Amino acid sequence: MKSSVPLLDKITHYIIKRKGKQLRPIFVFLSAKICGDVNEATYRAATLIELLHTATLVHDDVVDDSYQRRGFFSLNALWKNKIAVLVGDFLLSKGLLFSIDNNDFDLLKIVSEAVRQMSEGELLQIEKARKLDIEESVYFEIIRQKTASLIASCLACGACSVGADKETVEKMRSLGETIGLAFQIRDDLFDYEINGSTGKPSGIDIKEKKLTLPIIHVLSKSTAKEKRWLINCIKNDHQKESKVRAIMDYVVEHGGIEYAHSSMHEHKGKALAILDGFPESEAKESLRELITYTIERKK
Numbered sequence: 001m002k003s004s005v006p007l008l009d010k011i012t013h014y015i016i017k018r019k020g021k022q023l024r025p026i027f028v029f030l031s032a033k034i035c036g037d038v039n040e041a042t043y044r045a046a047t048l049i050e051l052l053h054t055a056t057l058v059h060d061d062v063v064d065d066s067y068q069r070r071g072f073f074s075l076n077a078l079w080k081n082k083i084a085v086l087v088g089d090f091l092l093s094k095g096l097l098f099s100i101d102n103n104d105f106d107l108l109k110i111v112s113e114a115v116r117q118m119s120e121g122e123l124l125q126i127e128k129a130r131k132l133d134i135e136e137s138v139y140f141e142i143i144r145q146k147t148a149s150l151i152a153s154c155l156a157c158g159a160c161s162v163g164a165d166k167e168t169v170e171k172m173r174s175l176g177e178t179i180g181l182a183f184q185i186r187d188d189l190f191d192y193e194i195n196g197s198t199g200k201p202s203g204i205d206i207k208e209k210k211l212t213l214p215i216i217h218v219l220s221k222s223t224a225k226e227k228r229w230l231i232n233c234i235k236n237d238h239q240k241e242s243k244v245r246a247i248m249d250y251v252v253e254h255g256g257i258e259y260a261h262s263s264m265h266e267h268k269g270k271a272l273a274i275l276d277g278f279p280e281s282e283a284k285e286s287l288r289e290l291i292t293y294t295i296e297r298k299k
Contacts, residue, residue, distance in 0.1 A: 003090075011075060015054060018072050024049050024154045025292065027179075031158025031172050033283035038162070043099065045107050045157040051095035052111055053150060056118060058088035064208065065123065086087075110229050114153035125210070132231050134211045136220065140181065147187075148180025155179075166285025175274040182267035183294045185260055188212035192248060192257055192298070195264050203244040209234055213263060214256030215247070221254065266294050 003009050025046035027101075032042040037097075055252065058075050060066070064083050067077035074085035092115075099108040124141045126132045155176035159169045191205045192214065205212050211234070218229055237243035251257065271291050278284055 003146070005150070005168075007083075007089065008090060009084070011064065011079065015058075015075070020067075022050065023290070023294075024053055024151065027151060027154035027176065027287075028069075028158040028161070030287040031155040031176075032162045033158075034278050034281060034287065035159040035164040035168055036162030036174070039162040041102075041104060041107070043160060044104055045104055045161045046113055048095045048107060049106070049150075049154055049157060050100055051091050051098070052115060055088045055091035055095070056083055056115070056150070058091065060122075062088075063126075106160050108299050110153050110156045110160060114149040117149040118147040120148075121149070128211070129209050132209065132211060132235055134216055136213070136216050139211070139213060139216050143181060143184040144177065147184040148177045150185060151180035153177035170175065171277065175271055178271040178274060179269055179291055179294060182271065182291075183265050184294050185213055185264040186297065188214065189257065189260055192252065203248055206234060206244050206247055207238050209238055214262045217259040218251050218254045218256040226250075251293045268292070268295050 003012070022113065028046040028049055029042060030039060032038050032045075057069065061074040062076050062081050067074055071077075073085070077086055079087075083212070095106065095111070097109075099105070121142050121144070121293055122139070125146065128138060150172045155175070156169050156173035166173070188205065191202055191212065206215075214233075215230070219230060230250065233243045233247050233253040268291060271286065275284065275288060275291070
């Protein structure tokens with residue numbers, strides 16, 4: 001990550017010191033171990049995934065006007081949007097060059113496809129947020145592209161790095177996608193859970209006019225009058241704490257949270273069913289535990 005530009009070195013050091021749970025590289029290693037023996041290509045796959053994931057987070061913070069990431073100031077909060085975008089581009093290029101220099105073209109193809117889908121998913125969400133007309137099928141398409149595609153690429157890259165056949169790589173990709181859907185629904189539910197610092201649910205998604213699964217489900221079951229009230233509040237009063245609280249209470253009272261929990265567990269079950277098709281091993285058991293963690297995590 002060393003650069004001849006001192007500012008870039010300072011920023012990359014800031015990123016490294018504040019790294020997250022690094023779940024995605026773990027997915028790479030467990031997939032590789034299930035399908036074969038971890039090797040140098042596996043380490044390169046995990047590095048590529050982490051570089052590209054970090055680049056997308058930097059860009060996401062700019063797109064979302066977010067000034068916090070993992071409890072710390074985001075890059076755009078400290079160094080403004082122009083520098084944050086360029087740093088994201090730098091990380092993206094480092095990942096691409098790293099793969100090209102090592103002739104990891106199969107890995108690069110898998111991850112590049114995920115980045116394409118993530119970009120399309122973000123744009124689809126922005127388009128739908130303007131109209132507030134997301135149906136459940138569209139919601140799942142958005143989170144499949146935005147979140148699940150990268151986790152799918154983690155498991156596909158792990159299998160690919162140890163020389164697994166195309167059928168096995170695709171099976172791992174499908175497993176990762178299913179895990180990713182459950183992972184995102186869990187993220188959606190955090191919005192309705194008590195925030196440790198305030199003692200209240202955050203309601204951030206509502207404030208950003210993002211329609212997540214709990215609200216989408218409730219909208220589909222509401223009367224025309226109730227739906228107009230909900231849409232109007234989200235569209236025009238999303239910055240008013242009292243309105244955000246009223247929306248969240250309505251969603252809870254009308255089964256939105258319960259429905260989302262049910263959908264999350266359904267996807268967990270599908271993921272475990274796919275995993276059952278692989279031979280028993282220590283790595284398989286670890287991946288099974290990691291799948292459970294994705295829906296039981298507290299942050």
